[in-house]
Amino acid sequence: MRVDVLTIFPDYFAPLELSLIGKARTTGLLDVGVHDLRQWTHDVHRTVDDTPYGGGPGMVMRPEPWGAAFDELVPPDRPPLTGPESVPLDDRAPVLIVPTPAGQRFDQAMAHAFAGERRLIFACGRYEGIDQRVLEEAATRMRVREVSLGDYVLFGGEVAVLVMLEAVVRLLPGVIGNAESLTEESHANGLLEAPLYTKPAVWRGREVPEVLRSGDHGRIARWRRAQSLLRTAAQRPDMLASTAPETLDKHDVAT
Ligand SMILES: COc1ccc2nc(C(=O)O)sc2c1
Secondary structure, three states, rough: EEEEEEOOOOOHHHHHHOOHHHHHHOOOOEEEEEEEEHHOOOOOOOOOEEEEOOOOOOOEEEEHHHHHHHHHOOOOOOOOOOOOOOOOOOOOOOOEEEEEEEEEEEEEHHHHHHHHHOOOEEEOOOOEEHHHHHHHHHHOOEEEEEEOOOOOOOOOOHHHHHHHHHHHHOOOOOOOOOHHHHHOOOOOOOOOOOEEEEOOEOOOEEOHHHHHOOOOOHHHHHHHEEEEOOOOHOOOOOHHOOOOOOOOHHHHHHH
């Protein structure tokens, strides 16, 4: 997978050299380019923002640097359409992901969808946001996705990109050594994962549930399923709404 990130704070992405993402890059599973948007400015102050039309607080990111950056990263195979019309794009066009509080909520299903793409481009907004015409023009040659991490507001898109990148890259084949981890974790099956335990068997007077030390794999699986349902009901009842109702056997719940 090729990923390009456009930002005025490239240093935010130093963490992409670390851990499993860093390893994915060195092993060739992932190719990342982080680009300072200011390299597409031409004034002495390398200006990327200006006051909003219609008034209002703060500043808006100017369209010109973004347009020039996209021209370089995604050369139009034809002059971009200048009208308001958008062009349906085939699935070979790169996906442009724009973090914004006004976007669709990011979730594991979206992470899987992005993980299936050959190329992702992330546009990190700052200030009050990016001139809307940038997204409209980009849609003539990319599949544009406005995405939010949740119902809160950050200073800019960089942190959201780091979160989405980690969620996506860990799904790429070969990045996580034991792919089975991906099937057992929260949100993998529409539920939250069961509680986890490791040695010692007793810690500060608290015992690991006997069932997990029983060696009875069928019983352990039933217990974990029951705990997963109970935990989801307690923490995220909204997730249960899209899960078929299940009857819990009290023996499966017992620890
Ligand atoms: C100006 O760019 C921003 C500002 C806030 C913000 N908050 C996000 C979020 O997902 O919470 S993405 C994002 C992008």
